[in-house]
Structure formats: C-alpha cells, structure tokens
Amino acid sequence: MEVKEKIKKILKSDNIEKISKYKDTTLTNIFLELLDDEMNDFSYDDSDIDYLDYVVKKLPSLIEKYQKVSKADEKLKLIHQKIKTYLVQKPGNLDKTNHNYKILKNMINDIEMIQMSILYDYVQKYEGSKYELIDYIIFETNNISLFNDALNRFPFLVNYFDKNGKNLIVSVTDAYIDAVNNYENAGIDSIIYYDQVIESILNSKEFMFDPIDKQTILKKIRESLKSMDVEKEKKTFYFNTLTERINENKIEMNDSYLEYKFNIRTEFNESINSEVRQIVNNYSISKDRRIIDDYILSFDGEDTKEIDDALSVKILDNGNILLGVHIADPLDLIDENSIIFDEAAKRTTSIYLSDKSIPMFPPELSTNLVSLTQKNYRPATSYYFEFDKNGYVVKSNFVKSVIKVNRNMSYSDFNKISKMNSSDELKKTIDNLSLVSNILQRYYNVDPLYEKINRSSNNITNTNIIGSSSGEKVVESSMIFTNQMVAKYFADRNLPFIFRNHCVDPDLLIQLDKLKRRIKNEHGDKDAYLKYIDMVTNLYPKALYDVECKGHQGLNIDYYSHVTSPLRRLADVIALICLDRLYFNVPTKESKEEVRKLVLVQSNNINTNRNSKEKYAIEYEKLRKVA
Numbered sequence: 001m002e003v004k005e006k007i008k009k010i011l012k013s014d015n016i017e018k019i020s021k022y023k024d025t026t027l028t029n030i031f032l033e034l035l036d037d038e039m040n041d042f043s044y045d046d047s048d049i050d051y052l053d054y055v056v057k058k059l060p061s062l063i064e065k066y067q068k069v070s071k072a073d074e075k076l077k078l079i080h081q082k083i084k085t086y087l088v089q090k091p092g093n094l095d096k097t098n099h100n101y102k103i104l105k106n107m108i109n110d111i112e113m114i115q116m117s118i119l120y121d122y123v124q125k126y127e128g129s130k131y132e133l134i135d136y137i138i139f140e141t142n143n144i145s146l147f148n149d150a151l152n153r154f155p156f157l158v159n160y161f162d163k164n165g166k167n168l169i170v171s172v173t174d175a176y177i178d179a180v181n182n183y184e185n186a187g188i189d190s191i192i193y194y195d196q197v198i199e200s201i202l203n204s205k206e207f208m209f210d211p212i213d214k215q216t217i218l219k220k221i222r223e224s225l226k227s228m229d230v231e232k233e234k235k236t237f238y239f240n241t242l243t244e245r246i247n248e249n250k251i252e253m254n255d256s257y258l259e260y261k262f263n264i265r266t267e268f269n270e271s272i273n274s275e276v277r278q279i280v281n282n283y284s285i286s287k288d289r290r291i292i293d294d295y296i297l298s299f300d301g302e303d304t305k306e307i308d309d310a311l312s313v314k315i316l317d318n319g320n321i322l323l324g325v326h327i328a329d330p331l332d333l334i335d336e337n338s339i340i341f342d343e344a345a346k347r348t349t350s351i352y353l354s355d356k357s358i359p360m361f362p363p364e365l366s367t368n369l370v371s372l373t374q375k376n377y378r379p380a381t382s383y384y385f386e387f388d389k390n391g392y393v394v395k396s397n398f399v400k401s402v403i404k405v406n407r408n409m410s411y412s413d414f415n416k417i418s419k420m421n422s423s424d425e426l427k428k429t430i431d432n433l434s435l436v437s438n439i440l441q442r443y444y445n446v447d448p449l450y451e452k453i454n455r456s457s458n459n460i461t462n463t464n465i466i467g468s469s470s471g472e473k474v475v476e477s478s479m480i481f482t483n484q485m486v487a488k489y490f491a492d493r494n495l496p497f498i499f500r501n502h503c504v505d506p507d508l509l510i511q512l513d514k515l516k517r518r519i520k521n522e523h524g525d526k527d528a529y530l531k532y533i534d535m536v537t538n539l540y541p542k543a544l545y546d547v548e549c550k551g552h553q554g555l556n557i558d559y560y561s562h563v564t565s566p567l568r569r570l571a572d573v574i575a576l577i578c579l580d581r582l583y584f585n586v587p588t589k590e591s592k593e594e595v596r597k598l599v600l601v602q603s604n605n606i607n608t609n610r611n612s613k614e615k616y617a618i619e620y621e622k623l624r625k626v627a
Contacts, residue, residue, distance in 0.1 A: 112154035187608035262616035332379035350568035414471030450554030487559035
C-alpha cells in the first residue's frame with residue numbers, strides 16, 4: 001500500500017498518533033494531495049470527508065516548517081477554489097444543515113486562514129492560529145484597507161466564528177458599541193473604523209446573516225440607548241446608524257451627514273467670530289519680540305493662503321552659513337485660554353479638499369493677520385542655525401520675532417530664478433538656500449517605504465511636500481531639520497514636549513520584503529508595484545504624537561517634532577506652548593508638569609481623531625464624483 005493510502009487509512013481510523021512516525025515534509029505533501037483528491041471526487045451524498053477536518057487543522061504547523069511554502073500556497077489556492085465551487089453550486093435541494101456542507105464551510109474558513117497566514121507572514125508569530133490572526137488583522141491593526149484586502153482575497157472570512165463560537169459580525173458590532181459607549185474618552189476613530197468593517201461585511205456576497213445574531217445585536221443597541229449618561233446626542237446618532245446598517249436600510253449621504261458623522265466643524269460660530277473681530281480691531285504685535293531685518297522669502301504651492309513658514313540665509317564674515325527658519329506665531333494673538341484655541345483643539349487640523357478648505361483657525365487670522373504675507377510685519381518664531389564650512393551646526397538659537405517677508409514665491413518661481421544669471425539679493429538668497437539644503441539633507445535619511453507612503457497618501461493638511469524640485473527640496477529639508485533640532489533641544493534636557501514618533505518593528509520590515517516578493521509572483525510588474533505600495537500603506541505604522549521621545553525611523557533620526565505649520569496643525573501650536581513655557585522661560589517643576597499634562601491630553605486628542613478626518617475627505621470626494 002502506498003504511503004498516501006496508509007496515512008489516509010490511519011486518519012480515517014482515528015489512530016492519529018500513528019502518523020507521528022512520518023516526516024513533516026512527507027505529511028505536508030500528502031495532506032495537500034489528500035485534500036485535492038477528495039475535492040476532485042467529492043459528492044454531497046457519498047463522500048466521507050470527516051477526517052479532512054484534522055488534515056486542515058494540522059496544516060498550519062506543518063507549513064510553518066515546510067521549505068516550499070509558496071508551492072503549498074499555490075496548491076491551497078486550487079483546493080480553495082474547488083471547495084468554493086461546491087459551496088456556491090450546491091444542489092438546489094441541499095439544506096445548509098447537511099453534514100458535508102458544514103464540513104466544507106469549516107474547511108474553507110480554515111484554509112483561508114492558512115492562506116492569510118502565508119500571505120501576511122504571521123504563521124510563525126501566531127503559530128497558525130486562525131483566531132489570533134483574524135483578531136490581529138481586525139481588532140489590532142484598525143486599518144480598513146488591510147481588512148478589505150484580506151476580505152477580497154478570502155471572501156468567506158465574513159462568516160468566520162471565533163474560538164468561542166461568536167460570529168464575526170457580532171464581534172465587530174460589539175466592538176462598535178463599546179467604542180460608542182467610550183466616545184467621550186476615546187474620540188471617534190474607532191467608531192468610524194468598525195462602521196467601515198461592518199459595512200464591508202454586510203456588502204459581501206458571501207455573508208449570511210443569522211437571524212438570531214441580528215436580533216442579539218439589535219437588542220444590545222436598544223440596551224445601550226437606554227443606559228447613556230453623557231454625550232447622548234452623538235451616541236444616539238452612532239447607535240441609530242448601526243441599527244440602519246444592521247437592518248440594511250439605505251443611508252442618505254450628503255455634506256451635512258458627513259460633517260456630523262465625522263465630527264467636522266465647517267463653520268465658526270458667532271462667539272468665535274465676535275472674538276476674531278475684537279482681535280482684528282485691537283491687535284498689535286507684542287513689544288517683547290525682536291524685530292528681524294533679514295531678507296526673507298517664502299515658498300509654497302500656487303494656491304497656498306495659509307503661509308506659515310519662510311526662510312532667510314546669510315554668509316557670515318567667518319565663512320559660516322546662517323540659516324533662518326521663520327514660522328508664524330498665532331499665540332501672539334490668542335492663548336490657550338481663548339475660545340479660538342478651544343475651537344482649534346476640537347478641529348486639530350485644517351482640511352484641504354478638491355473644491356474647498358476647512359481651516360483650523362478662522363481665515364481672518366490664518367490667511368490674513370498671522371499669515372506671512374509679503375511686506376507685512378508678522379509675529380513669528382525664528383529658528384537660527386549656524387553651519388561651519390564642513391556642514392556642522394556650531395550654534396543654534398530660537399527667537400520670538402517680528403518679521404517682514406520680502407517676497408511670497410511659488411516653488412516654480414524658485415526653480416526659474418535658480419537658473420537665471422543674476423547677482424541681485426534674490427538670486428544670491430536662492431543660491432545660498434540651495435547650498436544649505438544640500439547640507440541639511442545629510443542630517444536625515446528617508447526610508448524609501450516612508451517616502452513612498454508620505455508622498456502618495458491623502459494630504460488633508462496640505463503640509464506634505466509631494467514634489468521633488470529644487471524649491472520643494474529646500475523647503476522640505478529646512479522644515480525637517482527645524483523639527484528635528486527643536487525636538488533634540490527638549491529631548492537632550494529631558495523636558496516634556498510634543499514629540500512626533502515613528503516606530504517600526506524590525507520583523508515587520510522583513511515581512512514587507514517577503515510580501516513584496518509574493519505579490520510580484522501573483523501579478524505583472526506594474527500591478528505588483530501598485531499592490532505592494534497599497535499593502536505597505538496598510539501595514540506600515542503611522543507616526544504618532546507623544547510626550548516621550550521615541551525617535552522617527554521613517555527619517556532615520558532620534559528626535560522629531562512638528563513646529564513648522566502652526567496655522568494648520570494643532571500639534572505645532574502645542575509645540576509653541578512648550579517653547580514658551582520651557583525655552584523662552586526658565587522651566588520650573590510646576591511648568592514642566594503643566595506642559596506634560598497638556599501634551600498628554602492633546603496628543604491623545606490628535607492621535608485618536610486623525611483617521612476620521614482622512615476618511616471624511618475620502619467620502620467627501622466620493623460625493624463630488626457622484627454629483
């Protein structure tokens with residue numbers, strides 16, 4: 001009797017312990033062959049496939065040690081397709097309680113988990129456990145693109161049961177309900193994420209909604225509605241939205257619905273407007289600021305209105321280069337007790353859309369009174385860095401300043417003038433900025449994955465520099481360097497600050513490299529590249545704000561922050577408060593503790609409400625296309 005028949009006989013006789021004498025490689029090959037054989041000859045009435053349950057459940061631990069994982073994956077794809085055919089094209093009179101039908105359902109779920117483990121390279125990390133893997137993908141990554149990719153590849157995932165017998169839709173709606181109940185503490189990002197997961201599950205052609213599960217979910221929603229004690233209005237909306245999803249009622253999408261759902265504030269109320277009028281009518285720049293008479297230029301995109309950064313450069317008598325990075329300072333007009341600051345803290349960022357923008361600060365301030373428009377005196381924080389002939393920083397100094405930008409220019413203006421033959425101050429400044437930019441780029445090293453994602457991601461704040469022209473490189477390198485040096489100042493002195501951290505698990509980079517090779521084998525070159533970038537975007541971690549400095553691996557530097565866009569990002573405003581309390585004033589125990597508390601609160605505020613704003617922008621643009 002050949003080996004395959006011997007092993008099949010052992011498995012069918014339930015003498016499982018006898019297969020331990022066979023090598024793992026032998027078992028892997030034969031198990032795959034047995035699955036394939038049975039699916040070739042399968043019949044709902046005649047086939048005895050109970051023993052395959054053991055075969056499928058044993059495969060993950062075998063494949064983990066198998067040297068030909070890619071071949072096993074190819075075989076599983078064929079087997080998966082055959083099982084799917086039997087499930088979809090089952091005899092019309094077949095009841096779903098049919099014994100073999102249920103076995104096939106369990107088998108396809110398990111096989112999809114094995115395939116998912118192979119694709120995402122989590123076999124070793126999770127020892128082939130489908131439960132831990134699916135929990136990780138859905139409940140830990142909190143990335144809808146990754147979930148949708150898994151769902152697209154493994155469609156029967158929507159009917160997955162966890163090890164306690166709970167259906168996936170119940171687990172996800174439980175998580176949604178918990179997120180709504182914790183709305184006042186955790187923000188809306190988790191609610192929005194689980195709402196998207198639920199929508200994807202319900203829209204799946206393979207999903208089968210058990211009536212008991214449906215009633216269980218609706219009962220939990222009713223109980224939650226009765227037990228609300230705070231944020232009742234918003235929670236009611238999210239609970240009712242879930243009810244509409246579960247009952248498969250169509251939700252009417254329009255601008256006001258999206259704004260309410262994603263907590264987007266598009267208008268400034270009359271209280272804010274009256275405060276702005278008071279500022280406009282009575283504001284004068286603080287007298288304790290140093291007036292700067294440098295030749296200063298700003299460079300932005302063609303349509304930029306919130307001009308929050310500008311540059312100056314000098315060649316000193318000793319031959320050193322002095323770079324000045326001048327950043328608008330809205331805190332000269334408002335403080336953290338202002339209702340305008342409170343409103344900015346609720347918005348956390350400006351949002352730039354295809355046909356409009358939603359500013360963080362009222363436009364009268366962000367595009368006028370504080371914006372670094374040419375020929376106007378403006379409050380700023382000026383960061384000065386002196387470089388020696390070898391490109392080393394020998395001095396640095398931060399100044400509360402009053403500046404006047406000589407010219408507002410575009411990136412294309414920079415590129416045109418840099419090619420001209422001239423000796424005037426404008427041309428000299430641009431040439432010297434190009435020189436110092438080359439020096440600055442030595443101080444950081446952008447990870448190619450981070451760069452790809454950063455340049456291709458949704459740029460709702462209009463702060464990412466997407467292009468790579470000379471003008472854009474000058475601005476980008478100057479801003480990155482300034483963010484780095486300010487963060488370094490606080491980290492070196494162990495002072496609380498709003499750091500921008502980007503931490504990547506080294507194992508993840510190995511996994512991404514393997515994923516790239518696997519995807520390339522599945523698709524043509526262009527398709528493979530696009531798929532890989534999409535997958536990297538899903539898996540590669542985003543940078544987060546924190547009071548502790550943990551480094552920025554995407555830029556390959558030990559310290560990083562955001563201080564250069566305070567007209568459109570709350571984090572940069574918080575950085576200005578840190579500078580005011582702990583740089584421009586002598587730190588005390590009390591001031592350090594106050595800053596620490598402020599940063600903890602606002603870091604959490606920004607981190608937990610970022611994804612919802614990006615999702616809002618995506619949904620808004622979808623509406624524009626439909627219209």
